[in-house]
Structures are given as C-alpha cells and as structure tokens.
Amino acid sequence: MARFFTHRAAMRALAIAALATAGGAVAETITISGRFPAQNREASYLRRLAIERFSGRDGEQLANAIGGALLQAENGGGRHFTLLGGGAGPARAEGVLSGSATSDWEEHRVKLMRNRCVERAAPESGESEGKCTKNEDVPVPCTERTTSLTASLRIVRVADGAIVYTATKPRSETISWCPGESPSQSAEATIADMISGIAGETRSEIAPHGETYKIRFREDRAGLSKELGVRFRDTVKLSQRDLRAACTAWEGIDQEQPGQLSTVFNLGLCAEQRGDYPTALALYRRAAAMKRAGDIDTAIGRAQALIAGAEDEARFRRR
Incomplete structure (x- = not known):
C-alpha cells in the first residue's frame, strides 16, 4: 500500500523546516489546513470496531487506553470510530482489534560520575564539618532502572477474515539516580506513559486526522x-x-x-x-x-x- 505524507512527526519537521531561514531573517509563510488519511487506510475504513480482551500483564490497561484514544478520533463529519462491546460486539463489527501487552523492569547498581566535595576546611566551632574547598567529578554508587513494554496489535476485517493491520510496539526507558537524588518517576508511571503513547500512536495509524501547518513561500x-x-x-x-x-x-x-x-x-x-x-x-x-x-x-x-x-x-x- 502506498504511504503518503501521513506522519505527524513529519508534519512537525516540515513546519520547522518551513520556518527556518538563512541568516535568521523572518520568512513569509502561508497557513494551510487539511485532512490527511490514516497511515493504514484499509484499517480506517473499518469504523465499527470491537476490541477483544487483550492478553498479557498490561493487556487490559492497553486495551482501555486504545479504546479511549479511538473514541477521540474524528473525520470531517465527526467521531470516526464506533466501538462495540458485549457478546454481540464482534458479530456486529466491521473489524476486531486484538492484542497483548507485557511490561517488566529491573534495577541494578552502577557507578556514575557526580560532582562532589573532595576537600573541606577544618570545621569551625559548632560545625559538624568544614566548608567545602574543592569539588570534583567522582564515581558514585547509583541505581539504574530499565523499564520495558512490548505490545502487539492486529485488526481483522470481519467480512473476509483478512488481517488489515498488525504492529509490534516495543518500548524501553532507562533512568538512574544517585544518593541524594530521587527517580524522575516510578516504574508504574513510566509504563502508564508508554501505554498512553502506544494508544495515541495506534490512533494516528488507523484514523484520519486534520493538520494546520505553516509553509514558507519561496x-x-x-x-x-x-x-x-x-x-x-x-x-x-x-x-x-x-x-x-x-x-x-x-x-x-x-x-x-x-x-x-x-x-x-x-x-x-x-x-x-x-x-x-x-x-x-x-x-x-x-x-x-x-x-x-x-x-x-x-x-x-x-x-x-x-x-x-x-x-x-x-x-x-x-x-
């Protein structure tokens, strides 16, 4: 299937390029609004969707997130997808979305360079330690955590059983912290962010979308x-x-x-x-x-x- 200019990231890159000018001069631009097709057009034609139970530790959370994202998808006439539930859902649907999602994380000790006090003056009266007189970057025992999530998705067209959309979406994020620091967020929060990102990405792949963008005149x-x-x-x-x-x-x-x-x-x-x-x-x-x-x-x-x-x-x- 032909792939057109459909990625939102490409649209953002285009806008940045369009506004860039030599020597810092202000470019004259035109503002345009248009509607773009889904990256997977065949999947976008199946507007009555049933979402099957997702397998895996995080399957239910991903299914719910995707369902919420798809309900926000719109075409020029309004809401794009109708989601069908209950036992008769798949029978009345044009397409059935299924999948799985499993996450994991692990922590281990690492040595990282941090700026620390390496020399102090003699403590004055009443001080537990003297003022720092010298700082250097030194190796410090720290903690590193890698959080991963793997999601698999597919949409089957009910009319003929054809698989019209399939995707594997791995995610991984590593953070570290040292004594006196705190992790930027919990592993659970990281997984929730990954699931939200996958849901939004799935919507952009199977639903049309509108864009307003600026292009530089030549x-x-x-x-x-x-x-x-x-x-x-x-x-x-x-x-x-x-x-x-x-x-x-x-x-x-x-x-x-x-x-x-x-x-x-x-x-x-x-x-x-x-x-x-x-x-x-x-x-x-x-x-x-x-x-x-x-x-x-x-x-x-x-x-x-x-x-x-x-x-x-x-x-x-x-x-």
Missing part, C-alpha cells in the same frame, strides 16, 4: 526580469496581508514570464491553501521538473496525501 527571484522581480518581492510581502491578491499577482507574473521556479511553487501553495489539491500537485510537479529540492519533494508528497485524504473524507460522508 522568495528566490532568479530568472525574472528586473520589473517582475520587484513585483515578485512586493507580492511576497502582500501575501501576509492579502493572500488572495498575492496569489492573483503571482498568476500574472507567471503569465508574463512562465516557468520561474518560485512563482510556480508559490502558486502551488495558493492552490493547496484553497483546497485544490490536484492543481497544487500539478504545480509542484512542474516545479520539480525545474529543480529537485527538499521542499518541492515534500510538497508533492503532501499534495498526494491531501488528495487521498479528500477521497477518504468523501467516502466517510457517503456512509
């Missing part, structure tokens, strides 16, 4: 005539006050001097912002034919994902 005027270069520069500034007027101005520049990279790319952003994803994709591909660049490749993937997201949203509305 500002390179290379190849434009002097007059059009000035108009282009002014249009970039105009985009922050009147986006529609700026997009119209870029259309005029592209008509007068077709094929300038930044103009074409920015027109793609205009199309993406107004929800015309096929036109945006065509413009990004046109830009890619002029130059291969990271922001252009990312824009192509993003437009493909938005097209898929729009297709899925239309499918959800028909139900």
